[in-house]
Amino acid sequence: MATASKTRMLTIGTVCSLLKDDFPDISISKIRYLEDQGLLAPRRTQGGYRLFSEDDLERLETILRLQRDEFLPLRVIRQELASPAARDRKRRRAGLGEEQPELDLTELCERAGIDTRLARELEEFGLLAPRTEGGEKRYAELDADIALACGRLAQFGIAPRHLRGFRTAADREAGLIEQVVGPSLRARNPERRRAGMEDLEALGELGQGLSQLLFWRALRRLAST
């Protein structure tokens, strides 16, 4: 009886109360129903009690999130979860970014009005993200704009390492949006993918607008003290 007794297993009631915070309308009978519909398959004790692993718990959370936030019907959620095929494979360079011309380091520095030392530093802190191609770094146009902004900030005494936080914040915010539109973007239905791109665009605008407003408010508070 060695196998898997290590990892903590949860009974249905425990699972239910754990999720009650995030999903107030969970219930024991609902969990059973979801199993009945083929969305969950918890282990069982010899006596027939359901035992939920951490993975089961996570899966259940995903189900509830898709249901609550994406309004997906269970039938669709089942499909979504059944196909881990959504993982990569597709080197589709679609949409949002049409193919952009790329720059090398010298061009970037010239465009941004910075020196290579600063560029190297920016790269070190993840503010520039070139792709390497045959030993050569290639920068997107966007990176030049980023470098320009950073260069000007540097003139105020704000070094790249201070700016790392900007990047991680942007990444986190994008990650949030990913959670929302990711499934659509990876959908098999091309119409749904297109809609996903549209949502991505809209959410991007909204998110950008929001952080802009919040940032501005914080600054104003700063100004008025």
Place this chain on the structure above:
Amino acid sequence: MATASKTRMLTIGTVCSLLKDDFPDISISKIRYLEDQGLLAPRRTQGGYRLFSEDDLERLETILRLQRDEFLPLRVIRQELASPAARDRKRRRAGLGEEQPELDLTELCERAGIDTRLARELEEFGLLAPRTEGGEKRYAELDADIALACGRLAQFGIAPRHLRGFRTAADREAGLIEQVVGPSLRARNPERRRAGMEDLEALGELGQGLSQLLFWRALRRLAST
């Protein structure tokens, strides 16, 4: 009977057969039902016949698409379509130091098109920051814009608690700038304070631009996988 007879208007049966190709399960009764549910509002003849404009047709297509491909319930589609009233890009960004009129909760909710429950939630997570004055909460104009953005994000299933990160990021970024200009702003010398405000403004723009660019880059990466 001169008015508006120029643009071609369609009867319900025509609309129905036009859409039959793309949406086989459309029906006259369904269109009527959608109107009943407040999703459509076609004009009427004196006799009471529905008359659909091209815009109505487009709107109907959108509804059917959202329903079929995104599985959105009508209630959500209605919201979705009702909101783009927020279309106006307000570049209004009054100077940092200026006095702004304030709003109370009701006004805020109305301006942002959200309900008080959401407003309360936003406040809970620090996205709205009213000042309390004699037991009354007073919101800045900026808060209304923030609430508007959050409301729209909520329609995408992004709840206030997911947005807390946006605020903390904005605060951290503002804090960074504070470190640079803070001393000037608190200086006794008014000339130096003025210069500090100018720097604050410039740094604000730069910081905002930077996080915008970084966010955009992260999204593009998302779009191209």
Place this chain on the structure above:
DNA sequence: AGAAGTCTCAAGTAGAGGTTGACCCTTAGC
């Protein structure tokens, strides 16, 4: 041993999303 928790299975419920039918009115074409 006993209380608290869980099991299954059948039946019931609430709401979304329409459909159907009865009955009457409009509109376009002759």
Place this chain on the structure above:
DNA sequence: GCTAAGGGTCAACCTCTACTTGAGACTTCT
């Protein structure tokens, strides 16, 4: 002006999803 084809409302009905409830029996914990 007549008439056929199409449209209007309204109430009742229907189907499907997503659960809930209750009865009766079993399991687990202490």
